[in-house]
Amino acid sequence: xxxxxxxxxxDAESEQRLAAQNLSFGLVDTTDTETFSAxxxxxxxxxxxxxxxxxxxxxxLKGVADRRTTGVWDPSAAEPLxxxxxxxxxxxxxxxxxxxxxxxxxxxAVTVSxxxxxxxxxxxxxxxELRTAxxxxxxxxxxxxSEATIYSRYGFAPAAxxxxxxxxxxxxxxxxxxxxxxxxxxxxxxxxxxxxxxVERVRLDTPGxxxxxxxxxxxxLGFGSDSSGQAKNLRAVRYDDAEGVSQGFAVYRVTGTxxxxxxxxxxxxxxxxxxDDAYAAxxxxxxxxxxxxxxxxxxxxxxxxxxxxxSDFRAVRKTLERDHLWTRILDLPVALESRAYSGQGRIVxxxxxxxxxxxxxxxxxxxxxxxxxxxxxxxxxxxxxxxxSLSINEVNALYLGGVxxxxxxxxxxxxxxxxxxxxxxxxxxxSAVSPWLSIWF
Ligand SMILES: CC(=O)SCCNC(=O)CCNC(=O)[C@H](O)C(C)(C)COP(=O)(O)OP(=O)(O)OC[C@H]1O[C@@H](n2cnc3c(N)ncnc32)[C@H](O)[C@@H]1OP(=O)(O)O
Numbered sequence: 291x292x293x294x295x296x297x298x299x300x301d302a303e304s305e306q307r308l309a310a311q312n313l314s315f316g317l318v319d320t321t322d323t324e325t326f327s328a329x330x331x332x333x334x335x336x337x338x339x340x341x342x343x344x345x346x347x348x349x350x351l352k353g354v355a356d357r358r359t360t361g362v363w364d365p366s367a368a369e370p371l372x373x374x375x376x377x378x379x380x381x382x383x384x385x386x387x388x389x390x391x392x393x394x395x396x397x398x399a400v401t402v403s404x405x406x407x408x409x410x411x412x413x414x415x416x417x418x419e420l421r422t423a424x425x426x427x428x429x430x431x432x433x434x435x436s437e438a439t440i441y442s443r444y445g446f447a448p449a450a451x452x453x454x455x456x457x458x459x460x461x462x463x464x465x466x467x468x469x470x471x472x473x474x475x476x477x478x479x480x481x482x483x484x485x486x487x488x489v490e491r492v493r494l495d496t497p498g499x500x501x502x503x504x505x506x507x508x509x510x511l512g513f514g515s516d517s518s519g520q521a522k523n524l525r526a527v528r529y530d531d532a533e534g535v536s537q538g539f540a541v542y543r544v545t546g547t548x549x550x551x552x553x554x555x556x557x558x559x560x561x562x563x564x565x566d567d568a569y570a571a572x573x574x575x576x577x578x579x580x581x582x583x584x585x586x587x588x589x590x591x592x593x594x595x596x597x598x599x600x601s602d603f604r605a606v607r608k609t610l611e612r613d614h615l616w617t618r619i620l621d622l623p624v625a626l627e628s629r630a631y632s633g634q635g636r637i638v639x640x641x642x643x644x645x646x647x648x649x650x651x652x653x654x655x656x657x658x659x660x661x662x663x664x665x666x667x668x669x670x671x672x673x674x675x676x677x678x679s680l681s682i683n684e685v686n687a688l689y690l691g692g693v694x695x696x697x698x699x700x701x702x703x704x705x706x707x708x709x710x711x712x713x714x715x716x717x718x719x720x721s722a723v724s725p726w727l728s729i730w731f
Contacts, residue, residue: 295381295426296320296358301418308362308414313374315414318359325371326351329361333376336401337436349514353505354378357398360418362411374403375411379419383501384432384617387691387721388630388660389494395423395620396500397433398731416444417645420620424647429624430617430689432500434730438613445645447686448613450498450725453592457585458605459577466599469571471531476539478511481526485511485539485562492564496591497629497690498615498725506731510560511541524559527575529568538568542576551581558587560728570599589614591726615727617686622648623664625689631656632691633717637676638667640707641685648682656718676714677707691721 300315308315320326330350334342342350357380361373376399384394397419402411423431435441438448476484486507493499508514512521523543531537540561546553556579563569573596577585587594588610597606619625622641636655643649653667653675671677678695684703687693695715698704706712 304414304418320355386629392628395428450615452614454610461605538563643682676711690725
């Protein structure tokens with residue numbers, strides 16, 4: 291990937307708005323250790339994290355150096371080299387329904403110093419990111435959020451939910467299929483070298499996943515976190531099918547080992563499976579672990595097949611279900627034409643977008659094989675064609691098939707301009723695979 295996204299000029303509109311408050315807006319040269327370290331410390335402070343140790347700082351200086359790294363500085367502050375706002379971003383690929391991807395722009399590390407909050411700095415930064423992403427040619431911006439109250443105002447909406455699962459292994463037995471392959475213990479170093487190819491292989495199966503490597507991948511395996519902490523407890527297993535081909539892996543840890551072995555909790559940090567066989571084998575391995583009284587699986591899909599592979603429905607429950615991946619369509623025709631649809635049909639989408647990126651009326655025409663064509667539509671809606679009005683937020687909520695159009699119509703968030711249009715919306719946008727993103731970024 292070229293690094294041109296890092297060197298694109300800073301957004302002039304936001305630069306001017308911030309300059310009017312005597313603030314300077316600029317890009318960080320991530321090869322300049324002093325400036326980049328100050329930025330990383332400001333980011334940690336913004337999230338109320340501990341000041342990074344020299345070891346962690348070193349990991350970040352290398353690990354996220356390839357991100358477009360932006361800051362706002364206040365020359366009148368006591369520490370003028372410490373930015374009062376941080377944001378980082380990079381191009382990625384977002385999986386959409388139909389085992390395809392759309393060019394996306396990942397946004398992370400959004401912080402504003404508590405000394406400078408609520409004076410429009412985040413708005414200037416976010417709008418700048420969206421304009422920069424659009425200029426770069428990303429059709430969608432994506433982020434994972436600290437609070438669900440911040441990003442709707444910029445046109446984002448939750449497009450993929452997540453669930454934390456809790457399993458009581460002592461109340462159930464495995465009723466799913468037997469697998470024909472083998473589970474092997476592997477070292478985290480081996481997984482670091484071999485595992486990403488598997489993640490890449492399955493990325494297209496689930497709408498909502500993004501392309502990732504490097505820092506995000508290493509962090510999943512505990513590298514780059516405090517080496518004296520939880521990383522030490524991580525164990526990794528790999529599943530090889532009957533032919534000896536690796537088809538999945540899991541990373542987990544057991545905590546609570548107080549000597550009595552009565553209250554051990556097995557936490558599944560990551561599990562990826564390329565086949566149903568691998569999925570069943572890995573979950574069975576974890577659920578049947580001896581000396582464990584609870585299995586926790588955070589950040590999983592809201593629809594997990596393992597709930598249907600055990601003897602007691604009530605021994606498996608979601609302890610949390612909430613928004614996870616938020617999307618913001620910037621180029622509506624490209625975004626909508628990138629995904630496949632679940633039925634044939636035509637619908638006019640009358641989209642309002644206060645930031646202007648996707649404002650307008652569009653005809654979405656889906657053919658018999660689920661390919662969509664989007665045409666700007668100023669004319670009267672043709673006979674027999676569905677027609678809805680909605681804001682860009684609702685288009686984002688619907689984009690990956692994570693919510694039903696009928697639900698949004700009932701909620702008053704989609705207006706049917708012709709009766710039955712929300713059902714048409716559903717028949718087109720639903721996804722057989724529930725959207726899910728397996729990481730934080
Ligand atoms: C992708 C990510 O990185 S998610 C992480 C987001 N960052 C954090 O949670 C770190 C801690 N919080 C912060 O650093 C800051 O409070 C931020 C970044 C959330 C907001 O920064 P600010 O500069 O204060 O926001 P700004 O003044 O631009 O406010 C813009 C709008 O957002 C609203 N807003 C800002 N923060 C919040 C919040 N936490 N909850 C709800 N609304 C908020 C403001 O009221 C304002 O609304 P309006 O435009 O309707 O008037």
